[in-house]
Amino acid sequence: MALRVLVGCKRVIDYAVRIRVKPDKTGVVTDGIKHSMNPFDEIAVEEAVRMKEKKIASEVIAVSCGPMQSQETLRTALAMGVDRGIHVDVSGKDYELLQPIHVSKILAKIAQEEKCDIILLGKQAIDDDSNQTAQMTASLLNWPQATYASKIEKTNGELQVLREIDGGLETVRVKIPAVISADLRLNEPRYATLPNIMKAKKKPIKKVTPGDLGVETDPRIEILSVEDPPERQAGIKVEDVDTLIAKLKEVGRI
Amino acid sequence: MLAESVKSFAKEQLAPKIEHLDEIEGFNDAAFRKLGDLGLLGITVAEEDGGAGMGAVAATIAMEEMAAVDASTTLSYLAHSILCVNQIGRNGSKEQKQKYLPKLISGEHIGGMGMSEPGAGSDALGMLTRAEKQANGAYKINGSKTWITNGPNGDIFYCYAKTGPTKKDLSTFIIEKDMVGFSKGKKFKKMGMRASPTGELWFTDVMVPEANRVGEENSSVKSMMRNLDIERITIAGLSLGIARNCIEVATQYSKERKQFGKHIGAFQQVQERLTEAAAWYEACRAITYQAAKTWDLGLMQGKEASMMAAKAKLQAAQMATQVGLDAIQILGGYGYTREFPVERQMRDAKLIEIGAGTNEVLRLVIARQMLGEIADELK
Incomplete structure (x- = not known):
């Protein structure tokens, strides 16, 4: 049985960009800032495309929730080998305050509509670091979940997943359908090749609204203030080891 | 997306090696072959012949991005993809294309x-x-x-x-x-x-x-001349890449280096070099991509197209050498050493004033077109 795989692609501020807080402290500066696909999502896309290449998957569909520019992120996924994209158009205040619960509901609904067998997501996004979407999506669908995957294998209609957990590795088996979240060491994403970039231009991207999916995206939180992290204070030099230990004890570090 | 893809390839595959390869006059053979996997080696060849079916704009983008990191590999890429592969794709017979293109496009063979x-x-x-x-x-x-x-x-x-x-x-x-x-x-x-x-x-x-x-x-005279046009357009992209990186390095340095208690970027003599470089770079970028677009759309033919390509390369090549020199000057003692890439990039930039038509020949091409009525006296 070849599987249908749904992958999530969040558009985030590029990892190499220095983040600046807006002067009014309502968020961070995003205008004119380079954005790219969340690196963990790139790993998820790569894994889904490899599943297709190994004929484990029959179709890979990428989803991105956000403004018009999210389609650029989807194009990157298409250039990596994803078959088609779904852009869930969320903009304005709804987008600024979009939470994992909203995205989970959207993904769950699309997975049902598209009859997907596997939802493959990045373990977290590098902007809000929520690490909730995969877990909540699994709950909403009542599907098993295997998070922080560093290896995924298909065995007799089930998936065997090697998970990175505190202090070691855990192997779990999950029945399909399932939700999996990708960790850093799952794979190394490929470069989009020129012929595939060309092909990606012709691949379809369907645009839908959360309303079409029956999902509310009304803000559930209010941002009171966004602050820069405190500036690091300069250290001090001490005379000898004894003073060092005394000082460390003083500040409660040892 | 093409630019992004080439940029990350250059950062990961070319950047770690170029300093050493420049020193020993080597060649990044492994990375060159990988350009085939990326689909870049037959960038201008039609899709039915196994290429990417793109044009001068795409080739120029690829070369600008690559050259910002490693102009040497970019030059080899030009000789392969534009001077050899593009020409076989454009002028070769069906049999010649079938025989030679697959291995050249995959990177198994290197062309010149x-x-x-x-x-x-x-x-x-x-x-x-x-x-x-x-x-x-x-x-x-x-x-x-x-x-x-x-x-x-x-x-x-x-x-x-x-x-x-x-x-x-x-x-x-x-x-x-x-x-x-x-x-x-x-x-x-x-x-x-x-x-x-x-x-x-x-x-x-x-x-x-x-x-x-x-x-x-x-x-073959016509096809040779026509190829010189796309060579000049794309190699102007190479100059752009070199200049862009020199400007980036010099700008960054000006924000970090302090002398007399101030960042050197606060001194107007440094600002003059930086701003002139940035403006000249943008001007060259505009004319180069204009020429590339004109080539792709076939808007100009013959001597007109040649003149456009010649103008782009004449300016971009001189600009990159000058910007390289300026970057070295801004970095001062550090700029003259191999601790920073601008010393290498200036040496690389100089070639473009000579290869693919010297500055002097390009001026000749432009003059012949501008002063066509007195062509006899120009000879």
């Missing part, structure tokens, strides 16, 4: 082009290499080619030779490195572009089958 000769540089049509037709239809080629990018490491060469009595009786032959009588001369030691091998090609009674002649006999 043979035009310049010891006595025929700027005066390219003054070449002496001759191909004599034999009774069996084959050609016997004698002569030599020089300053051939990818000469020492190439497998397939797109070579021009005289097949008639006049300057314009020029034909093209596809030469394989193992053909009897074909040999490679010395590998040159160079000021810049040191990680792109340059050498000589020697022809001593090389018998080339008629099937390896590209197009009709004595018909």
